[in-house]
Amino acid sequence: MQPDISTLALRSFRYPQDADALAKLDTSFTTERIYRPVYGALSFQLREERVDPPLYKRYPLEVENPAERVVWDYAVIAEEAGETVGFLAAQYTEWNRRVILWHLYVAPSHRRKGVGAKLLEAVEAYARSVRARCLWLETQNINYPAIQFYQRAGFAFCGFDSSLYDQSELEQEEIALFFARPIH
Template identity: 45%
Template sequence: MIDMRVANSADYDRIDALDDSFTTDRIMHVTSGEAGFEIRSVAVQPPLRKEYPPTGEEGGGSGDPDAPHIVVAVTDGEIIGFVAVRYAAWNRRAHVEQITVAPGHRGKGLGSALMAQAEAYGRKCDARTLWLEVTNVNAPAVRAYRRMGFEVCGLDTSLYVGTPSEGEIALYMGKSLM
């Protein structure tokens, strides 16, 4: 049995400790030409393993009106996933800042259930769009987001310059909530 609830301050360390690494044998290769950009899935050998440093960020339920809304998935007292979403009134966009499912629980629909929580929050805020950013090397996430109804709506070739992800390309994906 999985319980979904809004995160509280006691959850932040457990959220930050979740393993959000991934391994993939495919990436989304981006090329640029006169007509624009082309994105296609290409095989990589050996498989790529990506790990992210802990963020140390807090949110949802912190009392800070600018903090993201965070929903955790809990089973047997263990947090096995979460989604952090923030609403921007000026453009009526709900931005999924992070979604993480613990490795042993991936591929079982938990990501979709958490994204449904983000969609519900966006609709509650009267958002017109649910939006996210994902690195081009996270092909498993891109495939999952497409299955959830997201479409690539833009990219940024310089977002990760000067970071440990330098050389990767940010893909922006959106889904209408209207």
């Protein structure tokens, strides 16, 4: 049965009250497609490619780590019938008036229902309230589903970093991709 999100509500994340529920939120994704980087001397392209078997990744979310939480200027939980089904955390950096999306996860059972879009609407309102000029985020070339989501939400590809991650710590090659959306 499809989950109902008719009583979906967003509210501020509270620590430590919400820590256990957040730690249980499944931050993973599985994908049959990725973007393979193709490099030229001064150019860079992303080519869509199938992967078989499908690729799996789980994002770390260290709720108990104060150094992690200190950058959460804005943190919101999406709840459906008392269950935590989504989370977004963001930071406002004043020097460049950007809101950085550090975390955005929706429980697998509640994906493709508009929960992620609602969390983006909420952070957009926050960004406007602090007079930010854009939302900005980092994702990876292997997170094909999230890239579809961000593009659909109006984010534009604004950069990459092929040396950001220590590849020896990763199960598959990953590069960082950056996306931004202006605040109007």
